[in-house]
Amino acid sequence: MTLNQLKYVLALAQENSINDAAKKLFISQPALTSALKSLEEEIGFSIFTRTKSGISLTVKGSEFIGYARSVIEQYDILDAKYVSGTNAKHTFHVSMQHYTFAVNAFVEVIKEYGMDEFEFEIHETKTHEVIENVRDQKSEIGVLYMNDFNRDVLSKIINESGLEFTPLFDCHIYAYMSKSNPLSKKKTVTMKDLDDYPCLVFAQGDQNSFYFAEEVLSTYEYKRLVRANDRATLLNLMVGINGYTLCSGIICEDLNGTEYCAVKLKTTEKMTIGYISRKSSILSELAEKYVAELAKYKEKVLK
DSSP: HHHHHHHHHHHHHHHHHHHHHHHHTTTTTTHHHHHHHHHHHTSSOOOOEEEEEEEEEEEEEEEEEHHHHHHHHHHHHHHHHSSSSSOOEEEEEEESOOHHHHHHHHHHHHHHHHHEEEEEEEEEEEEHHHHHHTTSEEESSSEEEEEEHHHHHHHHHHTTTEEEEEEEEEEOOOOETTTGGGGGGOOEOOHHHTTTTEEEEEEOOGGOOGGOOOSTTTOOOSSEEEEEESSSHHHHHHHHOOEEHHHOOOOOOHHHHEEEEEEESSSSSSSEEEEEETTTTOOOHHHHHHHHHHHHGTTTSSO
């Protein structure tokens, strides 16, 4: 296995076409095909599936690409530092469910390390994409929650993806809403109180399973339900239609503003906030810092 072969498969994964990848790499199509065949014979499985419309990654190929990308990135850093003398930047990528506090922790890492020597990337996305991004090494860390309902299913998926979940802290459940909502003045609310208002949830796309829901009590029979793709839209709906969402109750007014509040829900349900990473992996310095910033919210969880 050579670095050139790894660069070739990365180009193939990006282009989804042997012809287009060959042009990008400035080599002949037969040479690229031969290099790919040699690599697949060496590792013992197919990285790509060939179709009439092009090529696509196999399941094992997708995992292999994640490792290949990591190797090439590290090589580029070594080359820049000790050979070519260029200024290649270290990268830190994070994926997460839609949590303002997780974004805020990311901001704190950027503030400490700056962007002169580091390149940052953050994905607020669907639950299954958080898992896939860490599995495929597009992100080093993935932030999500577990509870009694989804723990067995998510743990199985995470384990089969070669990942592990590390818990950080437990939270009570809160209804997050606009301060203009009539329920915002209450100290606690029940699900019956909330029935007259639209419940706002994050859409999970094709993976719209109860187990992938970002909100607890996903199997509750809501009278009114609105799905949205991003946090900004949910915040607008909280104001526009007096909607609410169920969350950890951790408020970050610096990012979301002061127009919202969290009202404790009368329930015995709890959620565990944690992060996923590759099994037995050693976290980078930036990842360690990010986890430390996340852990600080244990002291800020509303009682």
